[in-house]
Amino acid sequence: xxxxxxxxxxxxxxxxxxxxxxxxxxxxxDAMYWYRQDPGQGLRLIYYSQIVNDFxxxxxxxxxxxxxxxxxxxxxxVTSAQKNPTAFxxxxxxxxxxxxxxxxxxxxxxxxxVT
Amino acid sequence: xxxxxxxxxxxPVFEEAPVELRCNYSSSVSVYLFWYVQYPNQGLQLLLKxxxxxxxxxxxxxxEAEFNKSxxxxxxxxxxxxxSDTAEYFCAVRATGGxxxxxxxxxxxxxxxx
Numbered sequence: 001x002x003x004x005x006x007x008x009x010x011x012x013x014x015x016x017x018x019x020x021x022x023x024x025x026x027x028x029x030d031a032m033y034w035y036r037q038d039p040g041q042g043l044r045l046i047y048y049s050q051i052v053n054d055f056x057x058x059x060x061x062x063x064x065x066x067x068x069x070x071x072x073x074x075x076x077x078v079t080s081a082q083k084n085p086t087a088f089x090x091x092x093x094x095x096x097x098x099x100x101x102x103x104x105x106x107x108x109x110x111x112x113x114v115t
Numbered sequence: 116x117x118x119x120x121x122x123x124x125x126x127p128v129f130e131e132a133p134v135e136l137r138c139n140y141s142s143s144v145s146v147y148l149f150w151y152v153q154y155p156n157q158g159l160q161l162l163l164k165x166x167x168x169x170x171x172x173x174x175x176x177x178x179e180a181e182f183n184k185s186x187x188x189x190x191x192x193x194x195x196x197x198x199s200d201t202a203e204y205f206c207a208v209r210a211t212g213g214x215x216x217x218x219x220x221x222x223x224x225x226x227x228x229x
Contacts, residue, residue, distance in 0.1 A: 004158075033217075040124065042205060042221040043159075058216075090158055101147045101166045101209075104217060106158030 002027045004107035006091050011112045013085075021076045021110045023091035030096055032074035033104065036060060037088040046089075049074055050096075078112065085114045117142040117208045121220035128196055129228055136191040136223045138180075138206030148189040149207040149217070150180055159205060165189060176200070201227045 004025045013019045025032065031050050035043040045058030049068040063082025068074055074093075078085045088111050092104040118141045128134045140146060147166055151159040163174025170182040180191045189206060206220040 006158075009156075035219075040221060042121075043219040045216060048216075092158075101164065101211075103149055103161045103164055104159070106151075106160070108158045109156070111156070 004091055004093055004105060006089075006107035006110050008110060009108065011110055013112070013114050015114055016080045017114075018077055018079050019085075019112065019114075021078070021089055021091075021112070023074045023076065023107060024072055025074075025091075025093045025105075025107075026072060027093055027105060028071070029093035029105070030071070031094045032068065033092040033094075034058075034064070034066065034074070034076045035090045035092065037090055037109075043090065046076065078114075085112060087112060117146060117210055117216075117218045119206050119208050119218055119220035121206055121223050123223050124221070125224045125226065127226045127228060130198055131195050133194050134192065134196050134200075134225065136204050136206075136225065138189045138191065138220060140187050140189065140206070140208045142187075142208060142210060145211045147209045147211055148180075148182060149209070150174065150178070150189070150191050151205045151207060151219075152176075153203045153205065153222075155202075162191070162204070196225070196227050198227050198229070200225060 007022045033048040034046040047066040049055035065077045090109045091107045095102040120139045149164045150162040153159045163172050165172045165182045173179045203222045205222045209217045
């Protein structure tokens, strides 16, 4: 079955360390996204990519970095510059990167805890 | 830019009772509207979407939503809820004609009780 795989499900890091969250999709989708979810704040867009080797900042990109070297993969690095990294991170994809009505398909998320 | 307001952070309801989860949006252009459901520690699943045409949209699990342009609302309804409907529900909006951004509301936690 096609879908989006995020790994690991739970991740623990010490403050000051960079950490990379994995996101892989086999839906053949062009566009991929990273959202951060905090209680009571809904989902906020970190980065998105419409096509391989291209990506744009979302609303809260500071302290994060991404790459899109393959269509299937869109890893997110949470750097030590991110002041409040503990959160639930969701990866999503959609059929096109353009302006259409295609909904997002989500992975099951990675819960990152930084102490 | 678009914004979404979900005024109710929590909605408790008894099983088999009807429920309405409210969503209002703000946008200077036409929009597509979506409702997603999230079960604990999982990603979001699409419940339904409004693209154009009929203002009453039916989705999965017996949910429906009505688009009201004059009131800029897209409320989600179900005539009879089940315990398994307990989850968090998110309303989202995307501008038509340009842009990838899907803007989410802050979510409404639906708790169905026996």
